[in-house]
Amino acid sequence: MKKMFRFVLLLLVMFAIAAGVGMWKVRQLANSKILIKDETIFTLKAGTGRMALGDSLYVEKVINRPRVFQWLLRVEPQLSHFKAGTYRFTPGMSVRDMLQLLASGKEAQFPLRFVEGMRVSDYLKQLREAPYVKHTLKDDSYATLAEALKLEHPDWVEGWFWPDTWMYTAHTTDLQILKRAHLKMVNAVESAWKGRADNLPYQDQNQLVTMASIIEKETAVAAERDKVASVFINRLRVGMRLQTDPTVIYGMGERYNGKLSRKDLETPTAYNTYVIAGMPPGPIATPGEASLNAAAHPAKTPYLYFVADGKGGHTFNTNLASHNRSVQDYLKALKEKNAQ
Numbered sequence: 001m002k003k004m005f006r007f008v009l010l011l012l013v014m015f016a017i018a019a020g021v022g023m024w025k026v027r028q029l030a031n032s033k034i035l036i037k038d039e040t041i042f043t044l045k046a047g048t049g050r051m052a053l054g055d056s057l058y059v060e061k062v063i064n065r066p067r068v069f070q071w072l073l074r075v076e077p078q079l080s081h082f083k084a085g086t087y088r089f090t091p092g093m094s095v096r097d098m099l100q101l102l103a104s105g106k107e108a109q110f111p112l113r114f115v116e117g118m119r120v121s122d123y124l125k126q127l128r129e130a131p132y133v134k135h136t137l138k139d140d141s142y143a144t145l146a147e148a149l150k151l152e153h154p155d156w157v158e159g160w161f162w163p164d165t166w167m168y169t170a171h172t173t174d175l176q177i178l179k180r181a182h183l184k185m186v187n188a189v190e191s192a193w194k195g196r197a198d199n200l201p202y203q204d205q206n207q208l209v210t211m212a213s214i215i216e217k218e219t220a221v222a223a224e225r226d227k228v229a230s231v232f233i234n235r236l237r238v239g240m241r242l243q244t245d246p247t248v249i250y251g252m253g254e255r256y257n258g259k260l261s262r263k264d265l266e267t268p269t270a271y272n273t274y275v276i277a278g279m280p281p282g283p284i285a286t287p288g289e290a291s292l293n294a295a296a297h298p299a300k301t302p303y304l305y306f307v308a309d310g311k312g313g314h315t316f317n318t319n320l321a322s323h324n325r326s327v328q329d330y331l332k333a334l335k336e337k338n339a340q
Helices: 002-031 050-059 066-075 095-104 120-129 142-149 174-194 205-218 222-238 245-255 262-266 289-296 320-339
Strands: 040-044 085-089 110-113 165-168 305-308 314-317
Touching: 002 095, 040 050, 050 066, 066 095, 085 095, 110 120, 120 142, 120 174, 142 174, 165 174, 174 205, 174 289, 205 222, 205 245, 205 289, 222 289, 222 305, 222 314, 245 262, 305 320, 314 320
Parallel strands: none
Antiparallel strands: 040 085, 110 165, 305 314
8 A cells, every 4th residue: 555655646746747847838938939030920810729820830930839839828728819810920029929919819010102193003003012902903994993982073083092101901902991092182182172272273172183293293392382383373374384294294194205205295185284275184193291282372473484403493483584594504404413
């Protein structure tokens, strides 16, 4: 009996030691860093159980002890209530941090930058190339986009998506992102329209956005935008053509090769403001907030002309003779710069 008692006692001691060692390994794993050296995107599929999660993390080389990992989930069951989604793991996270992230449901956010001055076609291309976006548009035509978004004005597409960095989670649809951008632009234009200066020659909100898009393409200098706007407003008021190169480029479409010729300026298109009178039929790009504000509140100036000054800004003039001298000064400065 004594021998049996000693044997049982020895077994109990051995089991206790083994359990202690096991608990130590579990705690060590929980507090140890995951194995990644770079930021890693990990997708946890719906219905994934504890065994499958451990195997997946092991295969992705996030952890190296899948059996101990299973014991951790048993010892700390609150860590096993993970949620499906796409998560961002960062170097330095502990295994416990990782499991708490999976349990939180706080999925990875991805940025998509819609830049001022770009076209909606550029945004659609970006969406096609963006990671983890679910594509629902059958093609990238403006008509398809207008129909999918059920736009109140189906022909008001270009220029009507707010330029910003849009954050999204995996499997967000292209339309969900575009709806957010469109709604914000609609609200911004509505606000600018209500607060616009008196007696501006715009027939509707789309013309306000059109003017803002022209300003956006003509200058990147914030302090100049309202003066550029004043030139175009002054021209409209006296019946002069706008004569702005960006409208010609937009009207040329795929024919534009990076250079404008005199023939291009003389070739009629719906957007060629060297040929048509008044405003083009719609925006030529997406305006930013500053350009939208400039279109709604142009400066009060006598200017009818402006030309690049060779220093990043523009020279403004009230008459053609002065404008021509400014053009010659710009061409001279450009020639000297190219000769250096």
